[in-house]
Amino acid sequence: MSHTPTAEQAAVIDAFTSEARPTIVVQAGAGCGKSSTLKMAANAQPRRRGLYVAYNRALATEAKRDFPASVDCRTAHSLAFGPVGRHFSARLSGPRVPAKTAAEVLGFNNPVQIADALAPLSPVKLARLVMAMVGMFLNSADNEPGVQHLVPVDGYSDTDNAELAKYLVPFARKAWDDLQLVRGGRLQFTHDTYLKIYQLSRPRIPVDFVLLDEAQDLSPVMASLFHFQDHAQRIMVGDSAQAIYGFRGAIDAMRKFVADQRLTLSQSFRFGPAIAGEANRWLDLLRAPLRLRGFEPAGSTIGMLDRPDAVLCRSNAGAIGQLVAAVSAGRRAALVGGGTELVRLAEAAMDLMSGKGTAHPELIAFSTWDQVEEHAALDDASGSLKVLVKLINEHTPERILAIVSSLVDEKQADVIISTAHKAKGREWDQVRIAPDFREPRVDPLTGRPLWRKDELMLAYVAVTRARKVLDRGGLAWLDDFDRGVPGPSSWLATAVREHPDAILDDLPNPYDPNTQDDEDGVPGPCQPIGCDNGFHLPRCFYAGESLLDPAEALRIGRAAAGIALETPVPAPRRSCPDCQHTTIAHRPAGRGVRCSACGCTTPQLAGAVA
Numbered sequence: 001m002s003h004t005p006t007a008e009q010a011a012v013i014d015a016f017t018s019e020a021r022p023t024i025v026v027q028a029g030a031g032c033g034k035s036s037t038l039k040m041a042a043n044a045q046p047r048r049r050g051l052y053v054a055y056n057r058a059l060a061t062e063a064k065r066d067f068p069a070s071v072d073c074r075t076a077h078s079l080a081f082g083p084v085g086r087h088f089s090a091r092l093s094g095p096r097v098p099a100k101t102a103a104e105v106l107g108f109n110n111p112v113q114i115a116d117a118l119a120p121l122s123p124v125k126l127a128r129l130v131m132a133m134v135g136m137f138l139n140s141a142d143n144e145p146g147v148q149h150l151v152p153v154d155g156y157s158d159t160d161n162a163e164l165a166k167y168l169v170p171f172a173r174k175a176w177d178d179l180q181l182v183r184g185g186r187l188q189f190t191h192d193t194y195l196k197i198y199q200l201s202r203p204r205i206p207v208d209f210v211l212l213d214e215a216q217d218l219s220p221v222m223a224s225l226f227h228f229q230d231h232a233q234r235i236m237v238g239d240s241a242q243a244i245y246g247f248r249g250a251i252d253a254m255r256k257f258v259a260d261q262r263l264t265l266s267q268s269f270r271f272g273p274a275i276a277g278e279a280n281r282w283l284d285l286l287r288a289p290l291r292l293r294g295f296e297p298a299g300s301t302i303g304m305l306d307r308p309d310a311v312l313c314r315s316n317a318g319a320i321g322q323l324v325a326a327v328s329a330g331r332r333a334a335l336v337g338g339g340t341e342l343v344r345l346a347e348a349a350m351d352l353m354s355g356k357g358t359a360h361p362e363l364i365a366f367s368t369w370d371q372v373e374e375h376a377a378l379d380d381a382s383g384s385l386k387v388l389v390k391l392i393n394e395h396t397p398e399r400i401l402a403i404v405s406s407l408v409d410e411k412q413a414d415v416i417i418s419t420a421h422k423a424k425g426r427e428w429d430q431v432r433i434a435p436d437f438r439e440p441r442v443d444p445l446t447g448r449p450l451w452r453k454d455e456l457m458l459a460y461v462a463v464t465r466a467r468k469v470l471d472r473g474g475l476a477w478l479d480d481f482d483r484g485v486p487g488p489s490s491w492l493a494t495a496v497r498e499h500p501d502a503i504l505d506d507l508p509n510p511y512d513p514n515t516q517d518d519e520d521g522v523p524g525p526c527q528p529i530g531c532d533n534g535f536h537l538p539r540c541f542y543a544g545e546s547l548l549d550p551a552e553a554l555r556i557g558r559a560a561a562g563i564a565l566e567t568p569v570p571a572p573r574r575s576c577p578d579c580q581h582t583t584i585a586h587r588p589a590g591r592g593v594r595c596s597a598c599g600c601t602t603p604q605l606a607g608a609v610a
Contacts, residue, residue, distance in 0.1 A: 003040075005037070005040055006265075006267050008263070008264060008265050008266060008267060009033065009036075009037045009040065009265065011263055012024070012026055012037050012041060012263050012265070013037070013040055013041045013044050015261050015263065016041040016044070016045075016209075016233070016235060017041070017044050017045055020260070021209075021233040022233070022259075022260030022261045023233065023234045023235070023257075023258070023259045023260050023261075024234075024235040024236075024259055024260065024261050024262075024263060025215075025235075025236055025237075025254050025257055025259040025261070025262045025263070026235065026236070026237040026238075026262075026263050026264070026265060027238070027239065027240060027254065027262070027263070027264045027265070027288075027289050027290055028237050028238065028239055028264070028265035029239055029241075029264075029265060029266050029268055029279075029283075029290055029291075029292045030239060030242070030268060030270060030279065030292065030460075030461075030464035031268040031269055031270025031271060031427070031464065032265040032266060032267055032268050032269070032292070033265060033267070033269055034213070034237045034238070034239075034265055035059075035063070035213060037237070037265060038052065038211050038213070038235070038237060039063070039066045039067055041211075041235075042067050042068055042070075042071050042211070043067070043068055046068035046069075046070055047070060048070060048208040048209060049070050049071075049072075049206070049207045049208045049209075050067075050070060050071040050072070050207055050208060050209045050210070050211060051071070051072050051074065051079075051205055051207045051209070051210045051211065052067055052071050052072070052073045052074070052211045052213070053074060053075070053076055053079070053210065053211065053212050053213065053222075053226075054073060054074065054075055054213055055075075055213055055214040055425075056075060057075055057078075059213070060073045060074055060075050060078065061073075071211075072207070076195060076222050076225065077191045077192075077194075077195055079198075079205070079225075080194055080195045080197075080198035080199075081191075081194065083198060083201075083203070084194045084195075084197050084198040084201070085191070085194035085195075085198075087182050088182060088189055088193070088194055090183075091182075091185060091189035092189055092190075092191070092194075094189070096188065097186065097187055097188040099124045099127050099128050099131075099359060100123075100124055100127075101186070102127040102128075102130075102131060102175075102187055102188070103123035103124050103126065103127035105175075105178065105186045105187055106126075106127055106130055106171050106174060106175060107171070107174075108123035108124075108126045108127055108171075109123060110123065111123070112126060112167070114156070114160050114163055114164050114167070115157075115159065115160050115163055116157070116160060117153075117155070117156055117160050117164075117365060118155055118365055118366060118367065118371055118375075119357075119365070119366070119367045119371075121364075121365075122357075124359060125359055125364050126168070126171075128359050128361065128364065129150075129151070129153070129164070129168060129364070130168055130171045130172050130175055131175065131187070131188065132151045132361060133145060133149045133150050133151065133165075133168055133172045134149070134172050134175050134176060134179070135192065136149040136150075136151060136249060137149045137172065137176065137196070138190075138192040138193060138195070138196040138221070139192060139196075139219045139220065139221050139249055140219075140220045140221060140249070141199075141220040141221055141223065141224040143200065144173060144176065145169060145172035145173050145175075145176055146169060147162070147165035147166055147169055148165075149172065150164065150165035150168065151361065153364060153365045154362055154363070154365060154375070154381070154382050154384070154385045155365035155366055155371070155372075155375050155385075156365055175187055179193050180197065195221060196221060198225075199221045199224055199225050202228050203225070203228065204228060204229065204231060205229055205232070207229075207232050208232055208233065209232050209233040209234070209235065210226065210229045210232050210233070210234050210235070211235050211236075211237075212226055212234070212235070212236040212237070212253075213237055213238070214237075214238050215236035215237060215238035215252075215253045215254045215257075216238035216239055216240050216241075216242055216243040216252045216253070216254055217238070217242070217243055217244065217245040217250040217252070218250060218251055218252075218253040219249065219250055219251075220249065220251055222253075223251060223253045226253070236253060236254055236257060238252075238253075238254055240252050240254055240255060240288065240289070241282075241283055241286050241288045241457055241460050242424065242457060242460065242461050243457060244420070244421055244424060244454065244457050244458055244461055245421070246454065247454075262289075264289060264290045265290075266290045266291060266292055266293055267292075267293050267295065268292045268293065268294060268295055268464075269295045269298065270295070270298070270427060270464070270467055271294055271295065271298055271300040271464075271466060271467050271468070271470075272294040272295055272296060272297075272298045272299040272300035273293075273294030273296065273300070274294065274300045274301050274302050274470075275294065275300040275302070275463065275464070275466055275470050276292040276293060276294030276300075277294070278302060278463050278470060278472065279292050279460060279463050279464050280292055281478060282456055282459050282460040282463065282478075283460060285451055285456050286453065286456050286457065286460065292464075298467070298468075299468065300466070300467070300468055300469070300470070301468070301469050301470075302469075302470050302471075302472060303469060303470075303471065304471055305430055305431075305432045305469060305471040307414070307415070307430075308415065308428075308430045308431055308432035308469075308471060309415070309416065309428040309429050309430045309431065310415065310416040310417070310418060310423070310426075310428040310430070310431050310432070310465065311326075311415060311416070311417050311418075311431075311432050311433075311434050312418055312419070312420050312423050312431060312432070312433055312434060312462045312465060313417065313418070313419050313420065313434040313436055314419070314420060314434065314436040314437045314438065314458065314474070315387045315391075315419065315436055316341070316342065316345075316387070316388075316391055316419060317387050317388075317390050317391035317394065317395075317436065318419075318434045318435075318436030319335065319417050319418070319419055319434075320342070320391060320394075320395050320400060320403065321394075321395075321434070321436070322417045322434050323335065323403050323407075323417050324395070324399075324403060326414070326415050326417065327403060327406055331414040331415050332408045332412060332413050332414045332415075333406070333407060333408065333413055333414070333415050333416075333417055334407060334408055334409060334410040334412075334413035334415075334416045334417065335404075335407050335416075335417050335418070336410075336416060336417070336418035336419075336422045336423060336426070337418070337419075337422045338407070339403075339404030339407055342400055342404050343400075343401060343404055344360060345360065345362075345388065345391070345392070345400075346392070346397035346398075346400040346401050346404075347397070347401075348360035348362075348363050349363075349369060349372075349392045349397045350397045350398075352366060352367070352368055352369040352371075352372060353368075353369040353397070355367070355368055362384065362385065362388060363388075369392075372385070372388075372389060373389055373393075376388075376389040416428070420458045420459075420461050420462040421458070421461075423461065423462065423465050424461050426465060427465050427466070427467055428465060428466065428467065429466070429467050429468045429469065430466065430468060430469040430471075431462075431465050431466035431469070431470055431471065432471035432473050433462055433463070433470075433471065433472055433473040433474045433475045434473060434474050435473060435474035436474060437455075437458075437459060437462070437474040437475050438455065439477050439480075439481075440452065440455070440481070449481050459475055459478075462475065463475065
């Protein structure tokens with residue numbers, strides 16, 4: 001990108017260098033040069049001592065080349081290693097501690113039955129649960145392990161998990177005591193352990209400013225460290241629309257941080273206007289604080305791809321499906337992050353199928369695969385467990401192991417497969433979206449799509465990985481919902497004119513939201529209040545607050561426009577098979593006809609069109 005800052009980048013630099021030394025939050029969209037902006041800001045005042053905290057070692061190493069020598073570029077773990085971690089070097093380099101040894105250290109001698117749980121928990125399983133609990137504590141801002149750090153066990157009720165948490169807390173605190181021993185400790189010591197010890201010391205880093213990158217997905221322990229540096233100027237940057245790791249305990253620190261100034265970077269240098277426009281549709285639904293502007297010289301297109309550089313999936317199950325398709329087509333495939341997770345999952349499923357039980361954290365509560373399937377079929381089963389069962393049953397453990405063994409390195413691959421989560425921070429020239437991204441459910445009462453924020457964020461991350469060509473594939477269904485975005489419904493007039501009894505163009509259209517004149521006999525402005533139900537046909541509130549279906553709205557609208565109702569609107573002919581709502585004439589949706597009440601699309605409604 002050009003070294004000449006954009007107006008938005010200049011605003012960030014000016015705020016950073018001002019004498020007031022304000023705390024700053026910068027919302028930076030995908031590909032909008034946030035790291036480059038921080039480098040330009042630091043280089044504007046090279047004599048000030050600073051700290052740049054990077055998300056990983058590769059970013060920290062890259063940053064060192066561009067930041068002035070007065071800025072220390074580190075990861076959080078690197079920051080903590082000098083004062084704390086180096087004292088635990090012997091424990092860090094020690095051998096792996098088996099779960100059986102951990103069980104002995106913690107004092108687990110017998111299986112434990114938790115209330116109505118499926119099966120007793122063995123000492124080894126209990127030890128694994130305790131160490132997972134400690135792991136959650138290490139990433140928290142808390143002072144000691146507590147019930148809130150239990151990783152809920154799939155297959156357990158809320159009551160069972162609460163009882164399990166209370167039982168395990170004393171053992172988790174015993175484990176934490178062991179981990180703080182420089183010598184004599186017997187449990188597994190990790191890099192997160194010394195980072196936590198460092199955070200609990202409430203360090204004040206001797207610098208003039210702290211720059212924090214990727215602040216939208218921050219562990220609470222890191223957010224706490226940043227909070228302690230109130231003696232220095234603090235600047236955090238990130239993209240709240242990409243906060244996709246909440247399921248791991250990450251927080252969007254940008255939303256909670258009290259800043260003197262909040263600025264934005266919206267000019268993307270990764271892709272052109274076409275992909276920026278697609279990204280903005282998801283930002284609209286998220287009601288994000290910015291909209292992207294594409295980089296004209298970059299160029300970009302939305303279109304079909306037969307041989308994409310990368311295929312992005314919603315889930316591991318989707319990734320396996322794409323790997324199968326790629327290998328079957330004779331293409332060499334790579335999987336971002338490798339296949340270790342899939343191998344462990346397949347092996348755990350094989351153990352359960354043979355009745356051995358497993359210590360896999362997602363399956364620890366079950367003794368057999370039948371139990372897993374039965375629980376996954378319940379309505380209140382976790383989504384991750386349902387996906388896991390689908391993955392195993394569709395592809396079999398043996399097939400998964402065979403597919404993983406065929407993977408190649410990314411540099412040798414014809415196509416790279418990734419989940420959207422693992423693709424974050426990556427980019428490719430040509431990207432296709434896999435078909436496992438889910439459409440939202442629809443509220444049967446209002447007809448509105450029930451958008452899930454985490455799913456919208458994941459979709460935004462996925463579409464912004466492409467530089468040149470984006471094949472929307474599994475997210476193209478957004479076209480069916482795009483008019484459900486809250487805001488002015490300027491399309492209402494067009495929707496009505498397409499009806500065979502449309503209002504004549506030369507008469508005032510009571511459906512036109514731009515009409516400002518009052519109609520005789522209609523209280524208030526004749527401007528209708530368009531209540532967009534998320535589909536191609538609106539629900540309309542006209543001259544009051546009663547919900548009208550489009551046929552009745554048309555009847556009232558034509559009457560208000562002074563048009564004689566010589567021909568009545570045709571009566572409905574069929575009821576929706578899903579919600580039993582009496583369906584009226586409306587626009588075909590390509591795959592059938594949409595019900596104006598529940599939004600379902602089914603060929604069975606075709607006969608209802610008047």
